[in-house]
Amino acid sequence: MPTTITHALIAVCAAKAVAPANAPTRFCATAAICSMLPDADVLAFLVGIPYRHVLGHRGFSHSLSFAFLLAGAAAVSLLRREDGFTRRDLFHWVFFFFITASHGVLDALTDGGLGIALLAPFDNQRYFLPWTPIEVSPIGIQGLFSRRGWLVMQSELFWVWLPSACLLLLSAMTRAARRKWRRFP
Numbered sequence: 001m002p003t004t005i006t007h008a009l010i011a012v013c014a015a016k017a018v019a020p021a022n023a024p025t026r027f028c029a030t031a032a033i034c035s036m037l038p039d040a041d042v043l044a045f046l047v048g049i050p051y052r053h054v055l056g057h058r059g060f061s062h063s064l065s066f067a068f069l070l071a072g073a074a075a076v077s078l079l080r081r082e083d084g085f086t087r088r089d090l091f092h093w094v095f096f097f098f099i100t101a102s103h104g105v106l107d108a109l110t111d112g113g114l115g116i117a118l119l120a121p122f123d124n125q126r127y128f129l130p131w132t133p134i135e136v137s138p139i140g141i142q143g144l145f146s147r148r149g150w151l152v153m154q155s156e157l158f159w160v161w162l163p164s165a166c167l168l169l170l171s172a173m174t175r176a177a178r179r180k181w182r183r184f185p
């Protein structure tokens with residue numbers, strides 16, 4: 001997996017890029033939680049669920065089905081009761097789906113561990129993408145403070161942080177340009 005902080009960074013950058021100016025802070029926070037939550041499945045090791053099991057690490061919680069369900073719950077958590085389910089809530093559902101699904105896809109770009117059960121529970125096979133440029137992160141905090149951890153951070157800075165920063169910059173420039181054009185009569 002990329003490190004948890006990297007998953008959260010993508011979510012926050014994407015949320016900042018698409019959110020309207022008046023979006024509540026909860027929107028970004030919910031996106032960050034959606035992006036990180038799949039890795040809660042490392043708890044499976046503590047209760048003796050094998051890595052290869054569908055409920056093991058990189059199993060169901062990294063699938064598109066899980067992303068769909070979690071995104072629905074996240075959208076409901078931001079629902080304004082007085083308005084009912086609106087297009088805004090549908091947008092939240094779709095956005096949180098992509099954010100949660102990005103976790104499994106990013107993990108599938110790493111070069112180690114077992115693959116990702118992207119299609120679980122319909123197909124429990126583990127998949128990697130054909131191109132795996134990101135160094136796989138060690139499980140646990142200790143591994144990050146090592147030579148291996150430094151290699152992982154360099155890899156994530158180049159393949160994930162840099163494109164995320166570019167996305168954010170591009171979004172800020174587009175918004176600034178739109179504001180400028182609106183000032184013209």
Ligand SMILES: [Zn+2]
Nearest residue numbers: 001038039107
């Ligand atoms: Zn993961």
